[in-house]
Amino acid sequence: MFAFTDIRLQGVSYTFGTHTVLNHIDLHIQPGSIVALLGPSGCGKSTLLRLLAGLSEPAEGEIWFGDRLVAKPGWSLPPEARDIGMVFQDYALWPHMSVAQNVAFPLRMRNVPRGEREQRVMQALNMVGLAELAQRKPAGLSGGQQQRVALARAIVAEPGVLLFDEPLSNLDSALRESLCHEMARLLRQLGTTAVYVTHDRREAEWLADRIVHLASGKVESVRNIISSSGEIA
Numbered sequence: 345m346f347a348f349t350d351i352r353l354q355g356v357s358y359t360f361g362t363h364t365v366l367n368h369i370d371l372h373i374q375p376g377s378i379v380a381l382l383g384p385s386g387c388g389k390s391t392l393l394r395l396l397a398g399l400s401e402p403a404e405g406e407i408w409f410g411d412r413l414v415a416k417p418g419w420s421l422p423p424e425a426r427d428i429g430m431v432f433q434d435y436a437l438w439p440h441m442s443v444a445q446n447v448a449f450p451l452r453m454r455n456v457p458r459g460e461r462e463q464r465v466m467q468a469l470n471m472v473g474l475a476e477l478a479q480r481k482p483a484g485l486s487g488g489q490q491q492r493v494a495l496a497r498a499i500v501a502e503p504g505v506l507l508f509d510e511p512l513s514n515l516d517s518a519l520r521e522s523l524c525h526e527m528a529r530l531l532r533q534l535g536t537t538a539v540y541v542t543h544d545r546r547e548a549e550w551l552a553d554r555i556v557h558l559a560s561g562k563v564e565s566v567r568n569i570i571s572s573s574g575e576i577a
């Protein structure tokens with residue numbers, strides 16, 4: 345089962361030398377919601393996502409996943425202890441491993457026994473429509489297929505939080521739109537909390553319940569997206 349985790353950032357700042365990249369960010373992300381982080385290049389989107397992933401530490405403030413403190417100045421829970429899945433722009437698949445081995449990796453790290461591992465890998469590959477390519481190597485896949493493998497790998501261990509950094513920006517525009525809708529459907533089906541970085545307003549609107557605009561390291565605005573049923577998500 346996916347856990348329903350909320351994310352809370354309290355006064356989070358981040359600096360590179362003398363450059364303040366994130367400036368006292370306060371943000372609450374509801375459990376099971378999909379939040380898009382939108383903003384111009386260099387505004388700090390990836391930096392914020394890396395803080396959520398545990399790949400860097402805040403200079404000020406605290407980050408909480410549910411009732412667990414995961415980061416504060418001078419201390420940060422490592423990524424593998426955070427119960428997260430991540431999808432990046434460049435897929436980051438291991439070229440020497442088959443599709444199935446790539447997707448199985450997070451389960452191996454968690455010492456899931458082989459039989460259960462194989463079953464869960466096939467379940468995740470079915471979810472992204474790639475079951476028939478399980479034995480292929482990444483080099484034999486299209487960009488869209490590779491990104492689906494990365495998505496399957498991110499969800500296979502059923503993490504509480506999914507983090508995406510511009511996962512579709514290497515794809516052409518038609519594929520980008522169809523995969524974005526597919527991901528939106530999958531994320532709603534899973535009900536996991538997701539933070540999705542993009543600079544593409546359309547992607548944010550297709551996918552998210554809420555759009556957080558970052559500008560110059562600050563939250564400029566938070567906008568709820570009205571669903572097709574007319575309800576505010």
Ligand SMILES: Nc1ncnc2c1ncn2[C@@H]1O[C@H](COP(=O)(O)OP(=O)(O)OP(=O)(O)O)[C@@H](O)[C@H]1O
Nearest residue numbers: 360363365383384385386387388389390391392543
């Ligand atoms: N390793 C680094 N050293 C110094 N400054 C950095 C480093 N990485 C990022 N920055 C700076 O931090 C700021 C925020 O970068 P970040 O990568 O978070 O932006 P972004 O919003 O993800 O941009 P993009 O849309 O181009 O991916 C930028 O001004 C960038 O130049």
Ligand SMILES: [Mg+2]
Nearest residue numbers: 389390391509
């Ligand atoms: Mg970025």
